[in-house]
Amino acid sequence: MKNRITELFAAKKKDILxxxxxxxxxxxxxxxxxxxQLEAAGVDMIEIGIPFSDPIADGPTIQESNKIALDQxxxxxxxxxxxxxxxxxxxxxxxxxxxxxxVMQYGIEKFCKEASQAGVDGLILPDLPLxxxxxxxxxxxxxxxxxxxxxxxxxxxxxRIRQIDSLSTGFIYAVSSSSTTGxxxxxxxxxxxxxxxxxxxxxxxxxxxxxxxxxxxTYAQACEQGAGAIVGSSxxxxxxxxxxxxxxxxxxxxxxxx
Amino acid sequence: MKxxxxxxxxxGQFGGAYIPEMLYPNIEQLRDNYLKxxxxxxxxxxxxxxxxxxxxxxxxLYLAKRLSEKYRATIYLKREDLCHTGAHKINNTIGQILxxxxxxxxxxxxxxxxGQHGVxxxxxxALMGMECIVYMGKLDMDRQRPNVERMRILGTKVVxxxxxxxxxxxxxxEAMRHWINHPTxxxxxxxxxxxxxxxxxxxxxxxxVISEEIKxxxxxxxxxxxxxxxxxxxxxxxxxxxxxxxxxxxxHVQLIGVEAAGKGVDSGESAAxxxxxxPGVLHGSKTLLMQTEDGQVVEPYSISAGLDYPGIGxxxxxxxxxxxxxxxxxxxxxxxxxxxxxxxxxxxxxxxETAHAIAALDKIELSAEDVVVINLSGxxxxxxxxxxxxxxx
Numbered sequence: 001m002k003n004r005i006t007e008l009f010a011a012k013k014k015d016i017l018x019x020x021x022x023x024x025x026x027x028x029x030x031x032x033x034x035x036x037q038l039e040a041a042g043v044d045m046i047e048i049g050i051p052f053s054d055p056i057a058d059g060p061t062i063q064e065s066n067k068i069a070l071d072q073x074x075x076x077x078x079x080x081x082x083x084x085x086x087x088x089x090x091x092x093x094x095x096x097x098x099x100x101x102x103v104m105q106y107g108i109e110k111f112c113k114e115a116s117q118a119g120v121d122g123l124i125l126p127d128l129p130l131x132x133x134x135x136x137x138x139x140x141x142x143x144x145x146x147x148x149x150x151x152x153x154x155x156x157x158x159x160r161i162r163q164i165d166s167l168s169t170g171f172i173y174a175v176s177s178s179s180t181t182g183x184x185x186x187x188x189x190x191x192x193x194x195x196x197x198x199x200x201x202x203x204x205x206x207x208x209x210x211x212x213x214x215x216x217x218t219y220a221q222a223c224e225q226g227a228g229a230i231v232g233s234s235x236x237x238x239x240x241x242x243x244x245x246x247x248x249x250x251x252x253x254x255x256x257x258x
Numbered sequence: 259m260k261x262x263x264x265x266x267x268x269x270g271q272f273g274g275a276y277i278p279e280m281l282y283p284n285i286e287q288l289r290d291n292y293l294k295x296x297x298x299x300x301x302x303x304x305x306x307x308x309x310x311x312x313x314x315x316x317x318x319l320y321l322a323k324r325l326s327e328k329y330r331a332t333i334y335l336k337r338e339d340l341c342h343t344g345a346h347k348i349n350n351t352i353g354q355i356l357x358x359x360x361x362x363x364x365x366x367x368x369x370x371x372x373g374q375h376g377v378x379x380x381x382x383x384a385l386m387g388m389e390c391i392v393y394m395g396k397l398d399m400d401r402q403r404p405n406v407e408r409m410r411i412l413g414t415k416v417v418x419x420x421x422x423x424x425x426x427x428x429x430x431x432e433a434m435r436h437w438i439n440h441p442t443x444x445x446x447x448x449x450x451x452x453x454x455x456x457x458x459x460x461x462x463x464x465x466x467v468i469s470e471e472i473k474x475x476x477x478x479x480x481x482x483x484x485x486x487x488x489x490x491x492x493x494x495x496x497x498x499x500x501x502x503x504x505x506x507x508x509x510h511v512q513l514i515g516v517e518a519a520g521k522g523v524d525s526g527e528s529a530a531x532x533x534x535x536x537p538g539v540l541h542g543s544k545t546l547l548m549q550t551e552d553g554q555v556v557e558p559y560s561i562s563a564g565l566d567y568p569g570i571g572x573x574x575x576x577x578x579x580x581x582x583x584x585x586x587x588x589x590x591x592x593x594x595x596x597x598x599x600x601x602x603x604x605x606x607x608x609x610x611e612t613a614h615a616i617a618a619l620d621k622i623e624l625s626a627e628d629v630v631v632i633n634l635s636g637x638x639x640x641x642x643x644x645x646x647x648x649x650x651x
Binding site: 052053054057060075103106127128131150152156164180 | 266274275276277278279280282283421422427431434435438439440441442536537538539540541542547549551552553554555
């Protein structure tokens with residue numbers, strides 16, 4: 001059984017660009033249209049956020065997008081429908097990312113099965129504890145060929161990074177700094193050292209650098225140190241201000257890649 | 259102990275540490291060290307000295323004669339309202355700041371709803387000379403002006419939480435975000451038995467002094483450490499956890515948790531979590547949670563700003579689940595009437611949170627031989643404005 005994430009990382013070792021956006025934002029039915037434009041603009045992978053009322057790891061930009069999406073009635077069931085519609089239109093991997101509670105209420109097993117059937121390739125559930133995953137869900141996601149990515153941050157110990165590496169499938173999400181999500185203009189020397197340390201660990205899985213990537217400088221730095229970059233908040237800001245999704249998305253990706 | 263947290267941080271199906279990886283090192287450090295730290299003789303000596311000479315413990319167990327007459331039972335009030343700063347909250351903040359110091363932390367953050375926990379945190383930070391930031395929902399800041407100024411007088415920076423509905427839940431979100439952004443030098447003093455493991459257990463242990471004293475005092479008073487009932491109000495559940503703690507395994511002691519029904523459990527404006535909640539994950543633990551079918555957290559309502567939290571601590575969720583604690587609820591009106599009644603019968607104006615526990619006297623069938631202890635968790639000074647607005651006295 002093929003998994004598009006594994007295939008992507010096998011075919012492309014560097015400069016992977018993954019873009020995060022919140023499902024149902026700015027307009028409920030934009031989820032699929034945005035993905036199509038992102039692929040056309042040269043993006044390698046998308047991470048679609050499941051909106052939640054209390055996103056504690058997110059800064060103001062993504063918080064606001066969550067609230068707007070929820071106010072418009074976005075939920076897990078609708079998102080899965082949008083993905084069923086989207087899947088035939090794009091080739092790149094689709095990752096769903098979200099806080100655990102909405103998934104738990106939908107039913108974790110039901111969610112994983114339906115997501116996999118809809119053509120989702122991977123999941124990121126930042127507040128799902130590792131031991132819960134191993135005990136209750138690893139068998140399930142493995143059987144569905146759903147890749148699971150965990151986060152690591154500059155304060156994650158080396159032993160734990162190794163543990164996360166051994167349990168991840170697909171890629172590792174390296175958070176660039178100890179922070180919530182949000183744009184920063186460049187990476188500090190300390191952050192660069194952290195990326196170098198990760199590189200030197202020769203992990204089994206490739207890592208993508210996310211949080212704080214907002215422009216060509218940070219994107220290029222992330223690509224130099226890791227397999228690529230994840231961009232979220234600055235893309236949400238682009239969507240929020242957009243009058244013409246197609247033009248603005250292409251312009252956004254172009255300015256990132258430089 | 260049968261109701262103790264297990265090694266994975268669970269009480270039955272509830273608890274755990276559902277946190278983003280960025281918080282993991284902090285939580286791991288706390289989890290691996292809190293028991294070691296708090297049972298060091300030196301820690302215990304400092305903690306007990308502060309509880310005695312600074313907080314004013316032991317707090318009296320007062321036989322409320324006129325209240326007893328009215329309800330035809332023997333009713334004692336555990337006077338946590340006489341603690342320094344006016345509520346039980348300080349038992350926990352004293353404990354946690356001593357833990358924070360021993361972990362080498364330099365700064366303190368906290369969340370607060372009505373402001374009692376914020377004031378208790380600001381107080382211990384002043385006492386220990388530590389920098390303190392308290393997050394408080396913008397709406398709560400407007401509603402609880404005097405407590406905001408108390409914190410500021412104590413040297414704390416009060417930061418308005420502007421996200422969501424701008425109340426306790428949002429203040430907690432902001433405090434967690436702050437902690438993610440400042441992971442090494444900062445300790446987060448959570449004010450209730452909520453949050454990721456080990457917080458619920460740590461806070462319950464610090465508050466357990468309440469039931470420890472009740473046992474001793476009852477032994478002296480009536481020659482028997484066991485009451486028939488213990489009543490306590492439950493928002494997140496810290497005062498109830500403290501008042502129940504040493505009775506949990508004494509199953510002949512009936513434990514009554516009183517939640518805020520707001521305008522009525524089925525009115526759509528309520529905070530009665532055990533009646534309205536389902537298992538879910540918020541603020542780092544799996545617990546009973548008021549939420550929509552889609553798993554979005556619902557904003558609760560109560561006239562008391564200290565009870566309008568959409569969850570309860572995982573220990574309480576478990577105690578509810580296994581039937582060890584009977585949960586009842588009191589509406590705004592019932593609580594306000596009970597507050598006035600206690601004022602008139604005993605000369606004690608209780609906090610409106612606490613008034614909910616008093617209101618439960620009407621909901622439990624008591625017999626003349628019953629000995630009842632009500633945890634009088636806080637005093638009503640902070641609520642004068644609400645009493646005045648309610649006006650029926």
